[in-house]
Amino acid sequence: METSDKILTKAKMPFCPGCGHGVCVRSTSKALENLGYGSKDVVMVSDIGCSGLVDPLFATHTIHGLHGRSPALGLGVTLGLDNPNKKVIVIQGDGGATIGLQHILEASRRNVDMTxxxxNNLLYGMTGGQMSGLSTNNFKQFKHSDDNAEPYDIVNLAHQAGAAFSVRVNDISNFEKILKEAIEKPGFSLVELSSLCTSHGMKKISELKNYIVEEEKFTNNRPVGVSLRRNTVNLFDRAKILIPQFNSNISETIGVVIAGSAGGGIQSAAKMLAQAGILSGLYATMKGEYPITVGTGFSVAEVILSKKPIHFTGLENPSIVLAVTEDGWNKVKNRISSTSKVLTDSKINSEESYSTKEFLKEGGKKGAALCAVSYWINESRVFPIEALLKVVEGSKYEESLRSAIKSAENL
Structure with missing residues (x-):
């Protein structure tokens, strides 16, 4: 383990004056350093809220996630890391713990080796002091809250779900001691630390003591949860290496929008266009857009081709628009500018007199998009059509893909 560097950076604490989170952060760093961990030995995972401001304070690896989801991220990192000399520490507030309660229970159930x-400052501090699922009944009465539901006992819940170690600590002087014990404990440990919110809660620790739950501590003697290891092929080893074999005569960046319906091979056609561009010595990017219901509705893809490196994949002003169905056309028609070249299928109803071709008739439902791409390549001579044919070589659908490409010759 690294032992020479500090866990904390020299960044100024971002919390309100008197906020208890600063004490918790310092206690965490001291506990880690006293256990011999250096900055490169630790992965800190946080989420949204005041507790999520800790990222720049730690000189460790850091991951910032969605509200309540940091335990799920930490679980994934822990299982993937699988290194007893490294430690994953997850930090969240009582609001995040409420929102992502299932993630805490899952980490407890699996008993993964993280802390x-x-x-817990008893409220949502960043959004105005609303009550959380860990706000105590006494505190809700103090705040005149109409929330009369019993609060969660997150410590006991984690224990019941299988956590190796779960504890609530109210005494600031014991924070570092308990944190060391929790971090050292193999398996999943949860430490609830009482914290002040001087803006919406208590101003002093002596006041806070009247509204917090008594300390409690639980342990479970269980084996540490690990992921099942499988022998798999490295994704990079399976990647198709594209070495330029053709030439392109383009002199400026070209942005192509391909629009159609779900299941019509829109994304595949765009990917093959981008790959053909790479085979022709160009830089290329491709990104797709489609609704959550991937089996119905529109499907739109964007491809950028350039002789210069592409630093931004956004395509606000497409050079070429290829539309093969009404679904896709309705999605992209408002993006067309006066400089865009537009090719649509003859069945698309358009108020403008754009150039139309029988893409669906020649290429079929699944091959229309590739037919349109092939037609544009032949017409524009952006690069040889052989580059596109080269891309489909060896595909299990090679025959049908070559047929769709060749169908453009009939237009």
Whole structure:
């Protein structure tokens, strides 16, 4: 383990004056350093809220996730890391713990080797002091809240779900001691630390003591959860290496929008166009857009081709628009500018007199998009059509793909 560097950076604490989160952060760093961990030995995972401001404070590896989801991220990192000399520490507030409660229970059930620190100031501090699922009944009465539901006992819940170690700590002087014990404990540990919110809650620790739950501590003697290891092929080893074999005569960046319906091979056609561009010595990007219901509705893809490196994949002003169905056309027609070249299928109803071709008739439902791409390549001579044919070589659908490409010759 690294032992020479510090866990904390020299960044100024971003919390409100008197906020208890700063104490928790310092206690965490001291506990890690006293256990011999250096900055490169630790992965800190946080989420949204005041507790999520900790990222720049730690000189460790850091991951920032969605509200309540940091335990799920930490679980994935822990299982993938699988290194007893490294440690994953997850930090979230009582609001995040409420929102992502299932993730905490899952980490407890699996008993993965990580530590979750819940900074409980009894409320949502960043959004105005609303009550959380860990706000105590006494505190809700103090705040005149109409929330009369019993609060969660997150410590006991984690224990019941199988956590190796779960504890609530109210005494600031014991934070570092308990954190060391939790971090050292193999398996999943949850530490709830009482924290002040001087803006919406208590101003002093002596006041806070009247509204917090008594300390409790639980342990489970269980084996540490690990992921099942499988012998798999490295994705990079399976990647298709594209070495330029053809030449392109383009002199400027070209942005192509391909629009159609779900199941019509829109994304595949765009991917093959981008790959053909790479085979022709060009830089290429491709990204797709489609609704959540991937089996119905529109499907749109964007491809950028350039002789210069592409630093931004956004395509606000397409050079070429290829539309093969009404679904896709309705999605992209408002993006067309006066400089865009537009090719549509003859069945698309358009108020403008764009150039139309029988893409669906010649290429079929699944081959219309590739037919349109092939027609544009032949017409524009952006690069040889042989580059596109080269892309489909060896595909299990090679015969049908070559047929779709060749169908453009009939237009």
């Amino acid at each position: 979750l620190i819940v900074l």
